[in-house]
Amino acid sequence: MAEGRSNRHHPHNLQGVLQMAVEAGSASEGPAPQEPMTQERMEFLRGALAEVCKGQTDEVEQMKQCLEVLSRDECRERGSEEDEEEEEDEREEALEMLSELCENLDNARDLMKLGGLELCMSRCLCHSEAGIRWRAAQLIASCAQNMPEVQFYLLNQGALLTLLQLTDHDANSTVRVKALYAVSCLVREQEAGLQDFLSHDGFSVLMRGMQSDSEKLRTKSAFLLLNLLTSHPEHKDTVLSMGMVQQLVSVLRSPHSSVHEHVLGALCCLVEDSPRGVNDCRDPSLGLEELLNQRVQDLKGREESLEELEFCERLRAACFQGQPQEDSGMDR
Secondary structure, three states: OHHHHHOOOOOOOHHHHHHHHHHHHHHHHOOOOOOOOOHHHHHHHHHHHHHHHHHHHHHHHHHHHHHHHHHOOOOOOOOOHHHHHHHHHHHHHHHHHHHHHOOOHHHHHHHHHOOHHHHHHHHHOOOOOHHHHHHHHHHHHHHHOOOHHHHHHHHHOOHHHHHHHHHHHOOOHHHHHHHHHHHHHHHOOOHHHHHHHHHOOHHHHHHHHOOOOOHHHHHHHHHHHHHHHHHOHHHHHHHHOOOHHHHHHHHHOOOOOOHHHHHHHHHHHHHOOOHHHHHHHHOHHHOHHHHHHHHHHHHOOOHHHHHHHHHHHHHHHHHHOOOHHHHOOOOO
């Protein structure tokens, strides 16, 4: 195998590229006799390759046009109210288009090199219009997910602190939700992002997010907490020292919703191999055992709630089995 690779030569022109494409496409069919490529076949492949290259070039041009819209000087002499609304609409459309284009990782990297992410952070994340702010956060999330190069750039530019502040304090719930999504894209499976998150007391932001009036923000905060505790159990003590168990149980006492599944999962993480976590859950003032017993009864037979039911039973077993004074009330 190594000898075959060492003898391979790399194409130096379009003819070579086309030939390599044909060879790769037919490799699964076994060795084929070397025959000259027909002119018709060559023209077809040349056109296909040109379309691919043209498409990438067109997308870069589209991004440049979007950046021109976002770069317009807002301090110039103001026109009518209708003109201002039209300009805001154009900015929102530009951000939406960039988000869509940057689902392609190559485009996300190109946008970074074009200065688009710096422009997004400096002009759009803290814009007076909520529609601009949440679309800017969405764009950052689109660029950052699964893209370490872009993640490091954004972290070095201080994007995470700004996003955490938006998550914590913005008056618009959509901005808060989108900002938290961008935070998630910067810290999940990203050690540098997690350390930045910890240095800015990110777990406290998640705690407050779970107490929000916005169900979406509560759910996403609990989900990110569960994900981080699952991936990084070494930070369990930090979270416990914040009184997180008490806060999570308080959330469980709110009207039932999808957030409860993630909250129960987080509690399971906090008690696993953690005497402190178990003791916190056993605090009689929380009434957690009674709450879990009732929740198990409520969830039985509901197929859509199997995972939440499993979390309830795991948490109950970890914290309350083996306590003689409590066993009589348990539902075996």
